[in-house]
Amino acid sequence: xxKVYVFDHPLIQHKLTYIREKSTGTKxxxxxxxxxxxxxxxxxxRDLPLxxxxxDTPVSRTTSKVLAGKxxxxxxxxxxxxxxxxxxxxxxxxxxxxxxGLYRDPExxxxxxxxxxxxxxxxxxxxxxxxxxxxxxxxxxxxxxxxKKRGAKNMKLMCLIAAPEGxxxxxxxxxxxxxxxxxxxxRLNEKGYIxxxxxxxxxxxxxxx
Ligand code: PRP
Ligand code: URA
Numbered sequence: 001x002x003k004v005y006v007f008d009h010p011l012i013q014h015k016l017t018y019i020r021e022k023s024t025g026t027k028x029x030x031x032x033x034x035x036x037x038x039x040x041x042x043x044x045x046r047d048l049p050l051x052x053x054x055x056d057t058p059v060s061r062t063t064s065k066v067l068a069g070k071x072x073x074x075x076x077x078x079x080x081x082x083x084x085x086x087x088x089x090x091x092x093x094x095x096x097x098x099x100x101g102l103y104r105d106p107e108x109x110x111x112x113x114x115x116x117x118x119x120x121x122x123x124x125x126x127x128x129x130x131x132x133x134x135x136x137x138x139x140x141x142x143x144x145x146x147x148k149k150r151g152a153k154n155m156k157l158m159c160l161i162a163a164p165e166g167x168x169x170x171x172x173x174x175x176x177x178x179x180x181x182x183x184x185x186x187r188l189n190e191k192g193y194i195x196x197x198x199x200x201x202x203x204x205x206x207x208x209x
Contacts, residue, residue, distance in 0.1 A: 001171065001175050002170065002171050002174065002175050002176065002177050002178050002179055003178045003179070004167055004171075004178070004179045004181070004184075005043070005044075005178065005179070005180045005181070006181055006182070006183065006184055007039070007040055007043055007180065007181070007182050009039065009043070011039055012036055012039050012040065012182050013182070013183075015032050015035055015036050015039075016036060016160065016161075016182050016183055018032055019032045019033060019036065019160065019198055020161075020196065020197070020198045022199065024204075026204065026205070026206070026207040029204050029205060030083060030205055033083040033084060033087070033132060033160070033205065034083065034084075034086055034087040035087060036087070036160060036182060037083070037084035037085075037086075037087030037088050037130070037158075038087040038088065038090050038091060040158055040160075040180060040182060041087065041088040041090075041091045041092065041128070041158070042091060043180070044128060044156060044158055044180045045091065045092065048067055048068070048070060049067070049068040049070060050065040050066065050067060050068055051065070051066060051067075051068040051069075052064070052065060053065070053066050070126060071096075071121065071124050071125045071126070072092055072094070072095040072096070072125060072126055072127070072128070073095055073096045073097070073098055073118075073119050073122075073125040073126070073127045073128070074088050074089070074092075074095050074096075074097050074098075074127070074128050074130060075097075075098045075099070075100055075118070075127050075128070075129045075130065075143065075147060075155075076097070076099060076100075076130050076131070077100050077101075077102055077129065077130070077131040077139055077140070077143045078099055078100065078101040078102065078115065079202040079205070079206065080131060080132050080133065080201035080202040080205055081129075081130045081131040081132070082205075083132065083201070083205040084130040084131075084132065084158070084160075085097055085130065088128065088130065096119040096125065098116075098117060098118035098119055098122075098127075099115060099116070099117050099118075100113070100115070100116050100118075100129075100143045100146055100147070101113065101114045101115030101116070102114070102139045102142055102143060104135075104136075104138065104139060104192070109136050109138060109192045110138055111138045111139045111141075111142040111143075113142060113146060116146055116150075118147070118150055118152075122147070122150050122151045122152050123151040123152070123153065125152070125154075126154040126155065126156075127147060127152055127154065127155040127156070128155070128156050128157075128158050129143055129144060129147065129155055129156070129157045129158070130157075130158045130159070131143075131157075131159050131201075132159060132160040132161065132198070132201040132205075133159060133160070133161055133162075133194060133197070133198075133201045134157070134159040134161070134162035134163065134166035134167065134170065134179075134181065135163050135165070135166050135188055135192055135193065135194050136163075136165055136166060136169060136188065136192055137165060137166035137167070137168070137169025137170050137173075138169070140157055140159070140166065140169075140170050141169055141170055141173040141174065144157070144170070144173070144174050144177055145173075148174075155177055156177060156178050156179075156180060157170060157177055157178070157179045157180065158179075158180040158181075159179070159180070159181050159182075160181070160182045160183070160198075160201075161181065161182065161183045161185055161194055161197055161198060162179070162181045162183070162184050162185065162194075163184075163185055163186075163187060163188045163194045163195075163197075164184065164186075164187065165187075165188055167179060167181075167184065185197055
């Protein structure tokens with residue numbers, strides 16, 4: 001069964017409050033999403049494997065640790081996932097970035113795929129799928145389906161805010177995928193928006209309406 005990690009770090013919770021606040025403008029919203037993505041990536045990469053290397057410090061020779069060179073990929077779900085990519089790349093700059101374009105049909109709330117471009121060595125990489133919002137879970141489930149269909153084997157899902165419905169949908173469809181979130185909110189409203197949530201993540205990131 002998938003594990004669900006809710007990051008309760010004070011810095012993440014503080015920044016998330018200003019992300020939620022409706023008077024926060026586009027520039028600040030974007031900066032805060034970027035910062036929270038970096039902080040979440042720090043926690044979500046806790047299990048990266050290390051290997052020993054021999055080095056010389058100015059004082060002595062010693063054995064120390066470096067990352068074991070695992071190939072990583074970041075997959076933003078378009079559009080809003082894009083807002084989390086640079087923040088993660090600050091910590092893992094060698095990661096490749098693939099894109100999955102999905103929008104949620106406003107009537108049916110079902111995800112509609114319109115674009116997929118992944119790194120060519122998809123079978124060899126571990127992926128972090130990113131999207132600020134996990135609402136019904138339809139978009140995340142579909143993005144992970146899309147990745148698996150193309151050969152990806154290991155992935156995590158990282159979102160800022162989730163509704164219980166979204167977490168359940170991902171757990172049921174993809175029990176092998178761990179979920180990393182900054183907040184688990186109360187519920188979805190009748191339009192499929194997370195309550196209290198932050199509104200429309202794409203519109204707030206890109207200043208559209
Ligand atoms: C938002 C959000 C997620 C999706 C979540 O995207 O960024 O991708 O909704 O909802 P779900 O869990 O119910 O699928 P949207 O479809 O609004 O597209 P956009 O990012 O292009 O604005
Ligand atoms: N998509 C968003 O951008 N916000 C929500 O609350 C739900 C889906």
